[in-house]
Amino acid sequence: MGHGPSTKWNEDKSSDYKARLGIWMFFGYVIVYGGFMLINVIDPKIMGLDFGTVNIAVVYGFGLIVLALILAIIYNTLCTRAEKRMNIVSKDGDE
Amino acid sequence: MNYQPFPWAIAIFLFFVSFVLFISYYFAKRAKTAKSYFSAGGNVHWAVNGIAFAGDYLSAASFLGICGMISIAGYDGFLYSIGYLAGWIVALFVVAEPMKRLGKYTFADALDSKFNSKGIQLFAGISTLVVSMFYLIPQMVGAGTLVEPLLGIPYWAGVLMVGTIVIFIVATAGMTSTTYVQFLKGGLLIIFSVVLTVLILKHGISTTPQNGDTPYHEFQELKLTDNDTLELDDSSLTISNVWELEKLTLVRIYIGGEETIWQYSEEENILKETLFITSLSDC
Structure with missing residues (x-):
């Protein structure tokens, strides 16, 4: 089956910005995630230390899950804003 | 292990499978082009797509596999549950936007359009097959294990049956039916997870364990x-x-x-x- 273009998007001027933003946010997450993995590899006992009523593993682990959701919302908001700002609609409706 | 088939479970299972096959047949008739086959014609509502994605992630591998791994391997199993999410971050931040910009259906197509190399094509194909295979193994094990007590059929028959149905649906009707089937599955999982959570929390955050009719012994x-x-x-x-x-x-x-x-x-x-x-x- 011929694999033509999947979608017919108009030119998206914010595409570079969105791709760059994605990479930066990815590296931001990798640093936090890397910290979690490093502690687990180097000294896993640190994860067993108390943090309030639970231990660090639970707080850090669930924190990573919540952080991913928050980053996704921020990414979506920034990308939507960039699309509106950079793709100005002309009078005849074309972007 | 021998299980007794439960008539209601069989009826619900058959109804669900027939319904899914009907959806598949309905959308297969409408999927005439590559665009409608691979990307559902770009017409699926974002909310449906979102729940379908959730359905993807709440799969047998993650829903049953991670719970099982935590119960058997303890903390090591917990680490895997975090790893699942890291994969999603890669897809969202690194793959999604360039894929959309290149306007290709598959990751292999996107790489090919950028580098135009036979070697990359071959490698993308091999890695897709290898990853899919290792992803499908826990899925099929989960399916077989679930169907065994549900329908009272042997494990291998469960794996064969579920595998055949899934391959048939995806191969014949493409992304539209796959998305709607995942939406249905994701929706049902979310609804029943909420129901289960409410039923469990009805007894309060903390309960005393009970073993049949033996009352819980209060430690003095x-x-x-x-x-x-x-x-x-x-x-x-x-x-x-x-x-x-x-x-x-x-x-x-x-x-x-x-x-x-x-x-x-x-x-x-x-x-x-x-x-x-x-x-x-x-x-």
């Missing part, structure tokens, strides 16, 4: 006298044995002729009743 505490010796406040009870293990001090007290074991808490100056076994396990 016994006060000691202020002297620095193991002397009970209650003079009607006497300590018959004392064991000093590494950091633990355990004592045996017979109450009404029944043996009980207590742990000495130096900080609180009390004895805490403990759970104990009278015979060692084989290992």
Whole structure:
């Protein structure tokens, strides 16, 4: 089956910005995630230390899950804003 | 292991499979082009797509596999649950936007359009097949294990049946039916997870475990006298044995002729009743 273009998007001027933003946010997450993995590899006992009523593993682990959701919302908001700002609609409706 | 088939479970399963096949047939008739086959014609509502994605992630591998891994491997299993999410971050931040910009259906197509190399095409194909295979193994194991008690059929028949249905649906009707089937599955999982959570939380955050009709045993505490010796406040009870293990001090007290074991808490100056076994396990 011929694999033509999947979608017919108009030119998206914010595409570079969105791709760059994605990479930066990815590296931001990798640093936090890397910290979690490093502690687990180097000294896993640190994860067993108390943090309030639970231990660090639970707080850090669930924190990573919540952080991913928050980053996704921020990414979506920034990308939507960039699309509106950079793709100005002309009078005849074309972007 | 032999299981008895449960008629209602079979009826619901058959209804669900027929419904899914109907959706598949309905959308297969409409999928005439590559665009409608690979990307559902770009017409699926974002909310449906979102729940379909959730359905993808709440798969047998993650929903059953991670729970099983945590119960068997403990903390090591918990690490995997975090790893699942890291994969999603890669897809969202690194793959999604360039894929959309290149306007290709598959990751291999996107790489090919950028580099135009036979080697990359081949490698993308091989890695897709290898990853899919290892992803499908836990999915199929999950499906077979679930169908076995549900329908009372052998494990291999469950794997074969579910595998055939899934391959048939995806291969014949493409992304539209796959998305709607995942939407249905994701929706049902979310609804029943919420129902289960409510039913469990109805009993409160913390409950006492029960073993059939045997009531839960409330563990007691016994006060000691202020002297620095193991002397009970209650003079009607006497300590018959004392064991000093590494950091633990355990004592045996017979109450009404029944043996009980207590742990000495130096900080609180009390004895805490403990759970104990009278015979060692084989290992």
